Amino acid sequence: MSIDAHATIAREADRLAAVLARTDPAARVPTCPDWTADDLLWHLTEVHEFWAAILREGVTSEEEVQRIEEAKSPRPEDREELLARRAAATAALLEQLGAHEDEDPAWFWFSEVQGVGATRRMQPHEATVHRVDAELTADLDQLSPIAPEDALAGLDHVLQVMWPAGFEWIPDWATLRPVAVVEIAPAGYEVRQLLISRWSGARPRDGQEFDAPVGRPLADPADADGLPRARAAGTPQALDLWAWGRVRALDRLPGGPQTVNVDGDPEAVAQLEALIAEGHD
Template identity: 30%
Template sequence: MEFTRFLDRLATDHDRLRGVVESAPDAPVPTCPGWTVADLTRHVGEVYLHKAAAMRDGVEPEPWPPEEFADEEPTALLDRGYTALRAEFAARAPEDLAGTWYGPDQSVGFWIRRMAQETVVHRIDAELATGAPVTPVPDDLAVDGVDELLKVFAAYAVAEWGEYFTEILDGSPGHTFLVRAGDDAAWRVRTGPGEFTVTDGAGDGTADVTLSGPPESVLRSLWNRAGADGDTGLAVDGDPRAVAELRRCIVVATE
């Protein structure tokens, strides 16, 4: 996706999130256990301000969040965070330096992509929590979100912080997963002791597990953002134990 497209989607999904959070601030967020909508709103505002600081200072701020944020109303924090985030994006080019947690990409462009994806997931959280209709996720954004989740989150986390995945992967016999999002996007994932690798395309040979569906279904399922009925429209074919291994890796990588 082009960075202008990410920025357009960030604006659209932020506006949708902002439009629903005040309707039920005390409602529990089923996809974020223990959170209310107010907690979700505060979290997104803090994330926006964190990334704005990372771009401004060239390094991710620590510790975070500042204590004074606790005295600010959640929607005020969200508004301030979004304004600061967009100002930093407007003042910089995507290739400019920015501090990120992802070693291979220390750029503003990383945060443009990440904030678009962060916002669409939390927009879905807010809609599910408040009972608002879930706005469809465009195919291009959903495909990119699956790609980011598998490569930037899961594969990178296992490679860099493998000790957090020891319990999940050390006893793994090794599994191959084929993930298909719509007709055109596919990834082949391989897990095993200390391993979580992702390659583009369906590849050759059979897979132990195939996960397939429309791009939004794949995105929401892998991010555990199903609706109240638990059905995202994802088709899963293969060993349930292997599927559980994949899902546990993603959960740990995204915590």
């Protein structure tokens, strides 16, 4: 399902800024407790400036990414300057997205997904999720809705990019084992199949033990043989926020509270909960 990525980025980023402009700069962000409202505003500003620079300069290597990072201007101290810089950053990102095709080369942090299209697909969800963070920070009684097509795209981005990217950080000394299969069932739409694995082992240099979940779409049904199963069902909007770790937002959605119903084998449910707990900032 295609979405208007540029319109979504503009709408959600402007909404975030408008909400935070009326919020105490020092208010804590409940979904990112290390951040204040102004930290959240700065985060989206940095993100938009960074990706605008990546596309503008045609960056394709880690060395070029480092140069972009080192060249960024410091954070403004004044709230009005920060708001103005956010607006300029979003405009710059949209300008660069409009100037490039999805197939144009550009660096992206997940090696399996490269090109301008990766940024065009990621940024609507980055803006949407952080707009939700802003509205929670402002303690609004009712959050702005997420359209079904945007929610489904956001859910699929978690399943196809955010969780699979975890495989890239698995060290070569670790052991990887599949542990569960989960059906992700958005009401009225196609069911998604998720394979959850865990990587574990002792780090050679200090013996520290690791055991963490990763997930990716189930590619081969044979990989699910013998594994415990669970099912997560809800509206596209509820599943999108749940997958992005914004469960507390479900109580404030338009039309009343929503839930994601998770049931099945207790072991599979536990593995899914562990994966969700990893979260996304």
